[in-house]
Amino acid sequence: xxxxxxTKRILxxxxxxxxxxxxxxxxxxxxxxxDRDRNFYTYGSMGLCSSIALGMALSCDEKVISxxxxxxxxxxxxxxxxxxxxxxxxxxxxxxxxxxWAQTGHQKSHTAFGTDLEMxxxxxxxxxxxxxxxxxxxxxxxxxxxxxEGPWFIVAKIQDEPYLPVAPVQPxxxxxxxxQTFVTEPDRVG
Amino acid sequence: xxxxxxxVDALKENEISLIAYVPDSSIHQVTKLVDADEYFHLxxxxxxxxxxxxxxxxxxxxxxxxxxxxxxxxxxxxxxxxGLAIPSRIPIPIFINLRGEHGEFNxxxxxxxxxxxxxxxxxxxxxxxIDSEDRLEEKIKGALKLCYASREPLALCMTPLLHGxxxx
Numbered sequence: 565x566x567x568x569x570x571t572k573r574i575l576x577x578x579x580x581x582x583x584x585x586x587x588x589x590x591x592x593x594x595x596x597x598x599d600r601d602r603n604f605y606t607y608g609s610m611g612l613c614s615s616i617a618l619g620m621a622l623s624c625d626e627k628v629i630s631x632x633x634x635x636x637x638x639x640x641x642x643x644x645x646x647x648x649x650x651x652x653x654x655x656x657x658x659x660x661x662x663x664x665w666a667q668t669g670h671q672k673s674h675t676a677f678g679t680d681l682e683m684x685x686x687x688x689x690x691x692x693x694x695x696x697x698x699x700x701x702x703x704x705x706x707x708x709x710x711x712x713e714g715p716w717f718i719v720a721k722i723q724d725e726p727y728l729p730v731a732p733v734q735p736x737x738x739x740x741x742x743x744q745t746f747v748t749e750p751d752r753v754g
Numbered sequence: 755x756x757x758x759x760x761x762v763d764a765l766k767e768n769e770i771s772l773i774a775y776v777p778d779s780s781i782h783q784v785t786k787l788v789d790a791d792e793y794f795h796l797x798x799x800x801x802x803x804x805x806x807x808x809x810x811x812x813x814x815x816x817x818x819x820x821x822x823x824x825x826x827x828x829x830x831x832x833x834x835x836x837g838l839a840i841p842s843r844i845p846i847p848i849f850i851n852l853r854g855e856h857g858e859f860n861x862x863x864x865x866x867x868x869x870x871x872x873x874x875x876x877x878x879x880x881x882x883x884i885d886s887e888d889r890l891e892e893k894i895k896g897a898l899k900l901c902y903a904s905r906e907p908l909a910l911c912m913t914p915l916l917h918g919x920x921x922x
Contacts, residue, residue, distance in 0.1 A: 610833075623812040643807070746814075
């Protein structure tokens, strides 16, 4: 399974659901797939993608989708415990798992040596945890996740592919545009 | 009114209804009030940078959020401030219990406590030290107003002279 194609497939099922994307190529690919107002791209704070999505899920009624990565979530496994403790029914975490830190030179990550993120999630109370390895499987679990209560945790095994151009995104603009879809009054000046 | 109640009232006045935190024995005086009040959703994070991520997500979705931690944990949160809250312009009030101050008994707390405000300075994060109940309401409310007006993270550093510190 390739991430860009799978990202486009995920978006084809979405309407106004917020999506938070992990830093780097995951954010670039989300932008190229569709630059939605409800996309929250991250370009720093590695490891916090699903924590940001958790904060959103606790603050809105819609399903919130986190597009995280294996190397990133390994920096912050504690947030899986917090998701288990809070158990927001509207949170869907997708972890793109290529078993490596691809951007820094393809060093193998811990998931290449037996760390099973699905089991990590299950052991933290996220019973709806699955590992998928092709787009059809991803589609099927995602359709369920969008219609049934969660939290959902989907480990999507992916292969290497060429990177797309870096998305021309400014964090301040991303935040403002995203937030304006939730808050009707403009930020007051003067 | 206790100092802790003054802070809780100021949070409500600013519609800050999600509090993400890592427990601390002094700040417990505030977080236990928050936990007992249905207005708030208190989220226990496993680590301080996680708490900042949760607060950032809440703000993005239209809900004001604050973070509580101690100074040792501030050290765990710096990249979340530098790489998320500042570039995205997310106003997050960060309440920090300053360890390593008057009456500190643990040598391991001293250096991070001493370094907290200089690091905030280097980050460009405005911060105010709260070391007494004198004009407390004015200080807290003014700081929160500034935080949202500037759309920047802002720190309130609370010392043992305010809260009594941690006893051995």
